[in-house]
Amino acid sequence: MNDEIINQAEEKMKKSIEALEKKFTTVRAGRANPSSLDGVMVSYYGVMTPLKQLVTISVPEANLLLLKPFDKSCLGEIEKAIFNANLGYTPGNDGETIRIVVPALTEERRKELTKQVKSMAEEAHVAIRNIRQDANKEIEKEEYGEDMEKRCQNEIQNLVNLYNKTIDGKLKEKEQELLTV
Numbered sequence: 001m002n003d004e005i006i007n008q009a010e011e012k013m014k015k016s017i018e019a020l021e022k023k024f025t026t027v028r029a030g031r032a033n034p035s036s037l038d039g040v041m042v043s044y045y046g047v048m049t050p051l052k053q054l055v056t057i058s059v060p061e062a063n064l065l066l067l068k069p070f071d072k073s074c075l076g077e078i079e080k081a082i083f084n085a086n087l088g089y090t091p092g093n094d095g096e097t098i099r100i101v102v103p104a105l106t107e108e109r110r111k112e113l114t115k116q117v118k119s120m121a122e123e124a125h126v127a128i129r130n131i132r133q134d135a136n137k138e139i140e141k142e143e144y145g146e147d148m149e150k151r152c153q154n155e156i157q158n159l160v161n162l163y164n165k166t167i168d169g170k171l172k173e174k175e176q177e178l179l180t181v
Helices: 002-026 072-084 107-142 146-179
Strands: 041-044 047-050 055-061 064-069 089-093 098-102
Touching: 002 055, 002 107, 002 146, 041 072, 064 072, 072 089, 072 098
Parallel strands: none
Antiparallel strands: 041 047, 055 064, 064 098, 089 098
């Protein structure tokens, strides 16, 4: 039973790391990244539709996103949605495709994004601590012997330490990516 509690806790911790990685991809670092457009919704014939369902997105250059819509009649709506998404992008429409030149980040914006990334990492640390707390409560409910309870709690703590190091490593990577010009 104790292994089940530990395995569940580890599974939840893995999901926290995956969620953090997904959040990190939404923070752009001056390079063109198609996932930066993930949250953009377009009014397509009166229905709010995710941008990804309406276009193919390619990255022909390091600072350029090229969007080729399946239906050219919605170019204007796509352009408007990207502009209104407040991503700092100014889309350009040539009648066939939409080109987005990803602007270089200013030093001030880089520092702002670094703070944002640190906040995301802290949220992940809190999630890991909450998972530990829940697992420890489950262990106490099982009424193991004192030695078994301590051993299980130590295993949980080792997992917490491991995943916190993983979070810190991913944070350092992302900060490095943001601060390199």
